[in-house]
Amino acid sequence: MRFSCGRCGKSYPIDGLAYKCSCGGLFTLRKEGKESVDLPVSLGETNTPLLRKEIYGARVYFKMDHQMPTGSFKDRGSVVLVNKLKEMGIGEVVEDSSGNAGASIAAYCAAAGIKCHIYVPESTPAAKLKQISAYGADIVKVPGPRENAAKAAQEAAGKTYYASHVYNPLFFEGTKSMAYETYVQMGFPDTVFVPAGNGTMLIGAYIGFKELGFLPRLIAVQSENCCPLYNKFYDLPDAEPKPTIAEGIAIAHPPRLEEMASAIRESGGSVMTVSDDEIRAANETLRHMGIYVEDTSAVVVAGARRHFKNGINNMRKVVLPLTGSGLKT
Amino acid sequence: MRFSCGRCGKSYPIDGLAYKCSCGGLFTLRKEGKESVDLPVSLGETNTPLLRKEIYGARVYFKMDHQMPTGSFKDRGSVVLVNKLKEMGIGEVVEDSSGNAGASIAAYCAAAGIKCHIYVPESTPAAKLKQISAYGADIVKVPGPRENAAKAAQEAAGKTYYASHVYNPLFFEGTKSMAYETYVQMGFPDTVFVPAGNGTMLIGAYIGFKELGFLPRLIAVQSENCCPLYNKFYDLPDAEPKPTIAEGIAIAHPPRLEEMASAIRESGGSVMTVSDDEIRAANETLRHMGIYVEDTSAVVVAGARRHFKNGINNMRKVVLPLTGSGLKT
Incomplete structure (x- = not known):
């Protein structure tokens, strides 16, 4: 395994101190053959449940990643x-x-x-x-x-x-497992809503589904108070970020912004923003279903709600990953 | 399915308002044939991980029940x-x-x-x-x-x-699943340490292992500040309970005290108490291993430590159920 610059292609060892290329480009992971990572260090990872539920009149699949050992998909x-x-x-x-x-x-x-x-x-x-x-x-x-x-x-x-x-690309080599698990649990979804801050879930989902051979539509959801990906994707002017209850994705300048935009584009997806009020309402919907997540995780539900309200009927197999436990707040 | 008085044997419907017998006895569950409970209402239960680790020089198996949907084995x-x-x-x-x-x-x-x-x-x-x-x-x-x-x-x-x-005996019909899962994951343990307050884990483990055909030694651990089971088991005088950091098991008068004592006796087990300082130290041991549970859950680790310090070598397959998430505190 080596790191490889996503811009100029220069190769680096994965155990060195360089975390980006001397040209300023960010690293991707390059594997030779079937290299994989052994996992003797464990805190008890499991396949997180995929829970089929109805919300706002539509069927969705919640990927319960807030149930991971430390309470987060990270x-x-x-x-x-x-x-x-x-x-x-x-x-x-x-x-x-x-x-x-x-x-x-x-x-x-x-x-x-x-x-x-x-x-x-x-x-x-x-x-x-x-x-x-x-x-x-x-x-x-x-x-x-x-x-x-x-x-x-x-x-x-x-x-x-x-x-x-x-x-560090080795981190995305891990977050991609969400795609693999989901595929095993339900086959390929047609749409995956993802909360987007630094893009750890988005890029992980992109890598995983690409490796599996089918890339579902990725819809990135951001807070309207901090939405650099939205602005980038739709060529809008940069805006000064404001505080949001979705603090886990309040990232004003995500280093992998280009990569995130390009993953969404390739998937035929889109980017949307939601307000704090919508996030709060979405989280209340979840909680009254017995699902306790932090506000950052509820953005995907707020995003899905907007789509469903508009009568979108090309979404038959919608996955909503829930990223962080409500016990963390 | 019917409720049946554990003292006089009188039978009651499970959907009635009676929660104990008119004679004062507590209910057990009586099933006819192979009755079971369907589980369409779900929050994404999984088999919780069984994590093999070394602590205090001994090998143990942590049953990671704090990773259940609401952060508790309940x-x-x-x-x-x-x-x-x-x-x-x-x-x-x-x-x-x-x-x-x-x-x-x-x-x-x-x-x-x-x-x-x-x-x-x-x-x-x-x-x-x-x-x-x-x-x-x-x-x-x-x-x-x-x-x-x-x-x-x-x-x-x-x-x-x-x-x-x-x-309600239907609750214990659920907590017994810890025994079933553990058996599937490792075969029969020889020793299970359980935190003991109202006995939901203890009695569940007892029922489950009995049904499976082998009852491991059950060692109940209580806080020395609130230990009615310990006092009962060893014929000690009742003591006024004091506050303890193990608040989840600080139950001065557990209704099923007799049942708990009898389960332990039948298993060839014992009851022990630990101090708040021991609980705190045990929890720090867990945390520095990357395992984040509430203090109540650490009592079993404090209990096991005392046994291991004394060089007990008849414990080869020791299960320590961890009952509640550290994120709850």
């Missing part, structure tokens, strides 16, 4: 990334996160005996900080917006391996 | 109880709980469209109240100790079905 990425790090003998890492990715990397590093430093924005909710530090990770609080935590982690990455859920 | 009981209620056409229930059972019953009632009223002690932690009310359940706060909430629910049970995780 575990799909962490288990693959951290197992590979362990295999390569890496003993210490840095990562930056607004919460769930940090908790997930911290948990798997604890299980693997890898020391980890999680850089978080000062505004990170207390419950998420508590979870990260429970695993014994070192927390570094960085003032200012989310980007500042990323910058600080990237500086540290000059000396310590960057276990990034955004830059 | 879902095993709720899914069976609520499905049966739905089948019988019961539209409204009452229940009392110090937290996890209430959240679980509330979630499954939401999924089933059954109205529910959860009676909780005023001291119930805010995060647990938030979860219960998120599902749309009606919360009734009752001042005073845990018992007062039970009394209030039992008064209401004169008019409304009592979906009790303690009195």
